[in-house]
Amino acid sequence: MEFGLTDEQLMLRDTARRFVDDVCPPERAKEWDEQHHYPPELFKGFAELGWFEVAFPQADGGGGGGAVELAIVTEELGRASLDVAQCFCLTLQAGLVVHRFGSDAMRRELLPSVMSGDARLSIAISEPDAGSDAAAMRTFADDKGDHFVLSGQKMWCTGAGLPGTKIVCYVRTDRDSPKHQGLSVVLLDPSLPGVELRKIDTLARHILGTYEVYLDGVEVPKDQLIGDLNGGWQVLLSGLSLERVLISGGYVGAAQATVDEALAYAKQRHQFGRPIAEFQALTHALADIQTEVDASRLLVQRAAWLHDTGADAGTAGSMAKLKGSETYVAAARLGMQICAGHGFATESVMSFRYRESIVAPISGGTSQIQRNAIARSMGMRGY
Numbered sequence: 001m002e003f004g005l006t007d008e009q010l011m012l013r014d015t016a017r018r019f020v021d022d023v024c025p026p027e028r029a030k031e032w033d034e035q036h037h038y039p040p041e042l043f044k045g046f047a048e049l050g051w052f053e054v055a056f057p058q059a060d061g062g063g064g065g066g067a068v069e070l071a072i073v074t075e076e077l078g079r080a081s082l083d084v085a086q087c088f089c090l091t092l093q094a095g096l097v098v099h100r101f102g103s104d105a106m107r108r109e110l111l112p113s114v115m116s117g118d119a120r121l122s123i124a125i126s127e128p129d130a131g132s133d134a135a136a137m138r139t140f141a142d143d144k145g146d147h148f149v150l151s152g153q154k155m156w157c158t159g160a161g162l163p164g165t166k167i168v169c170y171v172r173t174d175r176d177s178p179k180h181q182g183l184s185v186v187l188l189d190p191s192l193p194g195v196e197l198r199k200i201d202t203l204a205r206h207i208l209g210t211y212e213v214y215l216d217g218v219e220v221p222k223d224q225l226i227g228d229l230n231g232g233w234q235v236l237l238s239g240l241s242l243e244r245v246l247i248s249g250g251y252v253g254a255a256q257a258t259v260d261e262a263l264a265y266a267k268q269r270h271q272f273g274r275p276i277a278e279f280q281a282l283t284h285a286l287a288d289i290q291t292e293v294d295a296s297r298l299l300v301q302r303a304a305w306l307h308d309t310g311a312d313a314g315t316a317g318s319m320a321k322l323k324g325s326e327t328y329v330a331a332a333r334l335g336m337q338i339c340a341g342h343g344f345a346t347e348s349v350m351s352f353r354y355r356e357s358i359v360a361p362i363s364g365g366t367s368q369i370q371r372n373a374i375a376r377s378m379g380m381r382g383y
């Protein structure tokens with residue numbers, strides 16, 4: 001059994017760590033969040049370091065890396081903030097959907113610009129009445145021969161409003177089939193007539209922004225179909241384990257950075273004539289949370305490794321997401337208690353961690369939904 005990283009993986013980690021220190025340290029990520037600012041240099045930086053390429057096969061111009069390498073990158077980006085890690089994950093996730101299921105023409109057109117950092121992609125699954133029960137979506141794509149006509153409303157579409165973004169949009173194409181069987185996926189250009197985006201005011205995730213997408217008679221050419229007609233649910237499931245591995249790497253990085261920040265504060269803050277890091281009430285709490293972070297990291301690495309061996313990483317991915325996301329929330333909660341009044345001031349990085357951590361066990365499938373999946377793998381009904 002081997003727990004270490006290879007020399008190449010260590011180099012990748014060190015490069016990513018330097019990138020965060022130079023381009024997006026947590027203080028800067030917090031500023032971007034507060035200003036609702038999307039910094040183009042972030043995307044360009046990812047591309048220049050070849051990170052978007054890592055995920056794609058060498059035969060398609062990619063770097064031929066795997067989930068282990070991607071999780072190394074997302075963990076380091078998570079140290080800046082979850083939102084920064086998500087900037088990387090989101091386009092990559094959607095790009096991989098196009099790679100697996102898009103037509104040759106779509107792949108030729110889109111993937112080089114994903115790898116070069118010029119294209120941005122967003123994913124629209126959720127709707128006002130279809131959250132955890134994603135297959136309950138009602139946005140309908142009416143088949144009109146050479147094009148579809150889309151009508152409905154998507155919700156919580158992260159990054160949809162950034163310039164040059166296209167949306168991998170899940171729609172219903174058959175109202176009569178069972179709900180999982182009548183879904184399809186199209187590549188939607190939000191500049192098309194009939195598309196309206198409205199930014200949702202949220203607690204965090206402000207770099208990317210999160211949007212409602214209103215669709216009113218939007219004509220989408222048939223060649224923008226991704227995967228088979230009515231095969232949308234298979235498309236959705238196909239990327240789930242990698243998606244969970246990627247973002248869980250971000251949770252681990254964010255949680256580790258939070259613990260590091262709380263520890264640094266506890267060492268320098270004196271009360272009763274000594275550093276508060278000497279009070280056992282705090283040292284044990286910090287020891288416990290570091291143990292949780294390490295456990296989360298191991299779960300992410302196991303899920304990534306399983307994914308790269310071609311094994312089923314579904315349950316392992318759910319465990320990594322469950323543990324990683326909840327550990328980030330727990331770390332931020334503890335960090336606030338350790339920083340106390342200084343944490344409560346909104347100028348503190350800890351207050352930003354606290355604010356942004358809350359979404360971790362919600363977006364990308366809630367903790368309850370991960371537990372359901374894990375329960376099902378144990379032979380229970382799990383719903």
Ligand SMILES: Cc1cc2nc3c(=O)[nH]c(=O)nc-3n(C[C@H](O)[C@H](O)[C@H](O)COP(=O)(O)OP(=O)(O)OC[C@H]3O[C@@H](n4cnc5c(N)ncnc54)[C@H](O)[C@@H]3O)c2cc1C
Binds near residue numbers: 130133362367
């Ligand atoms: C900031 C942010 C960004 C997002 N980005 C995207 C995006 O880019 N694209 C996209 O498509 N979606 C996105 N989402 C949507 C996200 O995936 C959903 O919020 C999530 O799936 C939960 O859906 P919901 O919020 O409607 O909650 P609901 O599904 O209404 O759930 C409410 C509560 O009930 C619980 N619950 C529901 N069903 C069960 C069950 N069977 N068993 C046990 N408990 C259950 C849930 O766990 C939760 O606690 C984003 C959400 C947020 C907040």
